Amino acid sequence: xxxxxxxxxxxxxxxxxxxxxxxxxxxxxxxxxxxxxxxxxxxxxxxxxxxxxxxxxxxxxxxxxxxxxxxxxxxxxxxxxxxxxxxxxxxxxxxxxxxxxxxxxxxxxxxxxxxxxxxxxxxxxxxxxxxxxxxxxxxxxxxxxxxxxxxxx
Amino acid sequence: xxxxxxxxxxxxxxxxxxxxxxxxxxxxxxxxxxxxxxxxxxxxxxxxxxxxxxxxxxxxxxxxxxxxxxxxxxxxxxxxxxxxxxxxxxxxxxxxxxxxxxxxxxxxxxxxxxxxxxxxxxxxxxxxxxxxxxxxxxxxxxxxxxxxxxxxxxxxxxxxxxxxxxxxxxxxxxxxxxxxxxxxxxxxxxxxxxxxxxxxxxxxxxxxxxxxxxxxxxxxxxxxxxxxxxxxxxxxxxxxxxxxxxxxxx
Numbered sequence: 001x002x003x004x005x006x007x008x009x010x011x012x013x014x015x016x017x018x019x020x021x022x023x024x025x026x027x028x029x030x031x032x033x034x035x036x037x038x039x040x041x042x043x044x045x046x047x048x049x050x051x052x053x054x055x056x057x058x059x060x061x062x063x064x065x066x067x068x069x070x071x072x073x074x075x076x077x078x079x080x081x082x083x084x085x086x087x088x089x090x091x092x093x094x095x096x097x098x099x100x101x102x103x104x105x106x107x108x109x110x111x112x113x114x115x116x117x118x119x120x121x122x123x124x125x126x127x128x129x130x131x132x133x134x135x136x137x138x139x140x141x142x143x144x145x146x147x148x149x150x151x152x153x
Numbered sequence: 154x155x156x157x158x159x160x161x162x163x164x165x166x167x168x169x170x171x172x173x174x175x176x177x178x179x180x181x182x183x184x185x186x187x188x189x190x191x192x193x194x195x196x197x198x199x200x201x202x203x204x205x206x207x208x209x210x211x212x213x214x215x216x217x218x219x220x221x222x223x224x225x226x227x228x229x230x231x232x233x234x235x236x237x238x239x240x241x242x243x244x245x246x247x248x249x250x251x252x253x254x255x256x257x258x259x260x261x262x263x264x265x266x267x268x269x270x271x272x273x274x275x276x277x278x279x280x281x282x283x284x285x286x287x288x289x290x291x292x293x294x295x296x297x298x299x300x301x302x303x304x305x306x307x308x309x310x311x312x313x314x315x316x317x318x319x320x321x322x323x324x325x326x327x328x329x330x331x332x333x334x335x336x337x338x339x340x341x342x343x344x345x346x347x348x349x350x351x352x353x354x355x356x357x358x359x360x361x362x363x364x365x366x367x368x369x370x371x372x373x374x375x376x377x378x379x380x381x382x383x384x385x386x387x388x389x390x391x392x393x394x395x396x397x398x399x400x401x402x403x
Contacts, residue, residue, distance in 0.1 A: 003190075003191075003192045003193075004173070004174060004192075004193060007394050007395065008394060008395070008397070008398070010403075011394045011397070015174065016174060016176050016177075017176075020177060020180050020181055021156060021181075023155070023156060023159040023181055023182070024159075026159070026162075026182045026183065026184055026222060026223040027159060027162040027163045027184065028162065028184055028221065028222055029162055029165055029166065029167045029184075030167070030220075031167035031217050033218070034214060034215065034217050034218050037167075037217065039214065042157065042161075044154050044157070050290065054291045054292075054328055056324060057327075057385065057386065057390065072283075072284055072285065072286045073286075075288055075290065075291065076288055077291045077328070077331070079327065079386075079390045080389060080390060081334075081389070081390055081391060081392060081393040081394075082193065082389060082393055082394045083192075083193035083194030084192050084193060084194030084195055084350075084351035085194055085288070085335070085338065085351070086200075086338060086341075086342055086349065086350075086351055086354060087192075087194060087195045087199065087200045088194065088200075088288070089283070089286070089287075089288060089335075089338065089339055089342060090200035090201060090283065090342060091200035091201045092286075093197055093200075093203070093206050094194075094195050094196075094197050094198075094199065094200045094206075095194065095195065095196055095197065097197050097206055097207075097209075097210045099203070100197070100203065100206045100207045100210045101210065103203075103207060104207065104210065104211060104214065109211060109214065109215075110214060120157070122154060126156045129156060129157065129160070130156075130160055133156075133157050133160035133161060133164075134160055134163075134164050136161070137160070137161050137164030137165065137166050138164070140161070140166050141165070141166070145166065146167065147166070147167040147168070147169065147214075147217050148161060148166055148167075148168050148169075149168075149169055149170070149171075149210065149213055149214060150154055150157055150158055150168055150169070150170035150171070150183075151170070151171050151196050151197075152154040152170070152171060152172065152173055152196055153173075153193070153194055153196060
């Protein structure tokens with residue numbers, strides 16, 4: 001397994017100690033009770049529908065993943081070579097836990113599953129991502145999304 | 154990831170997130186974070202472990218019920234199945250030794266085509282075991298077309314042109330090289346009970362195949378090229394961290 005702690009030391013240090021952007025004070029919005037929340041997934045694994053264009057390096061754009069899409073056709077085109085993909089090949093839920101989210105909705109842990117999910121490709125400079133993310137918030141509100149679960153890769 | 158949480162929450166959307174690198178969450182301070190001790194690429198822990206995955210997602214979502222933050226919680230358990238198969242892993246196919254002469258485009262193409270042909274039944278079986286799922290297809294090219302282009306780039310380098318309309322050569326190369334690696338990797342995990350790790354697949358692909366050998370040579374060149382596109386991809390988007398000891402520049 002290529003866990004962070006098993007990476008070659010100089011590469012691990014470079015990853016962990018990379019310079020991070022400053023985001024200022026932590027914002028806080030109090031959500032509805034969890035069992036009433038309509039929840040969307042947002043992945044940064046560079047996932048998209050098979051028919052969508054693959055991600056390109058440095059782009060801050062996202063792809064829409066409709067909840068009705070056949071998740072077996074979901075494709076990963078993240079530019080990085082530095083994380084495991086074999087888990088995703090074997091089971092989409094390893095990095096995009098859509099079936100688990102649906103089960104939690106059926107169990108009543110969350111209220112419901114949103115009609116659309118989204119995927120970015122991570123490792124995008126925040127200056128590129130910021131305006132896109134702020135616009136996405138409007139889309140989420142229009143979709144009546146009450147909370148999002150952000151899943152990295 | 155943490156940046157997205159800041160922006161979305163500032164715009165009024167409550168967020169919760171998983172973090173694979175705890176230190177980044179400590180510094181960025183997103184509103185709600187569940188730090189997990191899993192491998193990069195596996196934020197839910199492990200494939201085909203629905204109960205475990207559900208626990209991870211549930212703990213992450215339940216952070217939404219906290220009254221104030223930032224919240225940074227640790228998921229307590231390692232991923233299941235993290236122990237490698239005691240019998241070790243071997244590729245289902247025995248390849249000839251990687252091609253020696255990397256100046257002959259035809260020879261490289263033929264060697265790649267032979268690897269593709271030997272892997273094809275395993276790739277197909279693997280796909281079938283996963284109900285037709287495959288990640289191959291990003292570039293829209295066939296394995297044979299990709300073999301021809303990779304052979305060309307190995308020899309002609311920045312003069313290779315692009316075989317994909319509207320895509321500059323470095324992006325065409327990137328999507329095709331990724332597709333080829335997906336093809337090999339999916340063939341390598343053909344056994345449904347396979348507990349092969351990313352590192353084992355990597356050691357095989359990068360150490361024992363012609364594909365791995367030519368991709369290392371292309372990376373060695375790309376680190377020093379003046380071609381801006383290839384140069385930008387070279388450091389982190391060509392060879393995985395655990396295989397960079399095979400390259401000149403590390």
